[in-house]
Amino acid sequence: MKPFLQRMITASTLLRTYxxxxxxxxxxxxxxxxxxxxxxxxxxxxxxxxxxxxxxxFEFIAHAAWYPKQKSHTMPxxxxxxxxxxxxxxxxxxxxxxxxVADGVGGWSSVGVDxxxxxxxxxxxxxxxxxxxxxxxxxxxxxxxxLQKEGKVSAGSSTACVLHLKSTGEMSTCNLGDSAxxxxxxxxxxxxxxxxxxxxxxxxxxxxxxxxxxxxxxLVTDMPKDGDTKDFxxxxxxxxxxxxDGYFDNVYNHETLALxxxxxxxxxxxxxxxxPVIEKLxxxxxxxxxxxxxxxxxxxxxxxxAQENGNFYRGGKVDDITCILTLVRQKE
Numbered sequence: 110m111k112p113f114l115q116r117m118i119t120a121s122t123l124l125r126t127y128x129x130x131x132x133x134x135x136x137x138x139x140x141x142x143x144x145x146x147x148x149x150x151x152x153x154x155x156x157x158x159x160x161x162x163x164x165x166x167f168e169f170i171a172h173a174a175w176y177p178k179q180k181s182h183t184m185p186x187x188x189x190x191x192x193x194x195x196x197x198x199x200x201x202x203x204x205x206x207x208x209x210v211a212d213g214v215g216g217w218s219s220v221g222v223d224x225x226x227x228x229x230x231x232x233x234x235x236x237x238x239x240x241x242x243x244x245x246x247x248x249x250x251x252x253x254x255x256l257q258k259e260g261k262v263s264a265g266s267s268t269a270c271v272l273h274l275k276s277t278g279e280m281s282t283c284n285l286g287d288s289a290x291x292x293x294x295x296x297x298x299x300x301x302x303x304x305x306x307x308x309x310x311x312x313x314x315x316x317x318x319x320x321x322x323x324x325x326x327x328l329v330t331d332m333p334k335d336g337d338t339k340d341f342x343x344x345x346x347x348x349x350x351x352x353x354d355g356y357f358d359n360v361y362n363h364e365t366l367a368l369x370x371x372x373x374x375x376x377x378x379x380x381x382x383x384x385p386v387i388e389k390l391x392x393x394x395x396x397x398x399x400x401x402x403x404x405x406x407x408x409x410x411x412x413x414x415a416q417e418n419g420n421f422y423r424g425g426k427v428d429d430i431t432c433i434l435t436l437v438r439q440k441e
Contacts, residue, residue: 166277166440167205167274167438167439168380169205169206169274169436169438170380170384170387170435171208171436172387173432174391174392174432175197175432176395177191178193178194178427178428179193181193187226187229187230187233188225193225194214194215195210195211195228195431196225196229196267197210198239200236200240205274206273207236207245207274208351209269210232210353210431211229211231211232211270211288211353212228212353212431213228213266213267214265224265226261227265230262231315234251234252238255243273243281244273244281245272246333248271248273249283249333249336252271264318265317266317266329268285268287268288268312268354269283269333270284270285270286270289270290270351272290272351278344278437279343281338283336284302284303284337285314285333285335286305287304288351288352288354288357290349291350292348293347293349293350293366294344294347295346296370297366298362298366300341301362302337305335309420316328343437346437346438348373348435350394350432350434350435351433352433353429355402355428355431358402359398359409359430360397365394372389372393373390383436387435387436390434391432391433394434395431398430402428403427404424405423406423412426
């Protein structure tokens, strides 16, 4: 995330969201940066099979890849992977699979706070909460509540995006900030989560601020309930890419789709074949974003959004990049 502590804007300009059910669209959606959610039209898909019918259970193959903006020479014990200020989790639950990413706000480092402590603590808590919570927003709410109460993190901020995929084929999602996920079906991007921003480069974020911090009331202090929540019915063969903004700020949807379609072209229905394909593909996606972030001449998604908001900028955005790619399988 851009290393600045962003300030709150007038509350009347902020949009609060509520949970609703989404049938994924066949309409491509371009990522935008806005202080309000973008209105989109969806093409209805055939209705899901009645929940009372006996369905073959769904299974999920998920792999993560990450690339820090700068590699750490030393790494504290609580930091499971060197993902920079990013953090993530993926864990099996009694209902299926839960996963999430978080992006710590780098500006806290200027006052002696490691931004990754907040993001990793939040994701560790989410992994624990997923064992008991049923919905993605419940997972995030429990994770943040525990972070506030346990006192391990005295200061920090982070965006977060959490998904819970159930063996029934249902998926609940909660995205707060500018991390995001894509749902890819039948070689098309059928849904992309919206970027939540108070204004350009100021994403929604969970925050812990010390009582003694100067002007603490002026800092962005969003809550899990402010996240964008959705529910989906999944389909055999669906692919879900969950990533921090370091990926989406550098790679357009059509480029992601081209990489994924090429990478899964020869994938069979055999899980032994799919496992290495998904693992190799998520690494390729992360590396592609990393390379594009250093292209100074490219009109990246980040540069395009900056120009649309009156900032002259060209090139990629060098940032921490974390991706989790999940393949949906329905067993006969």
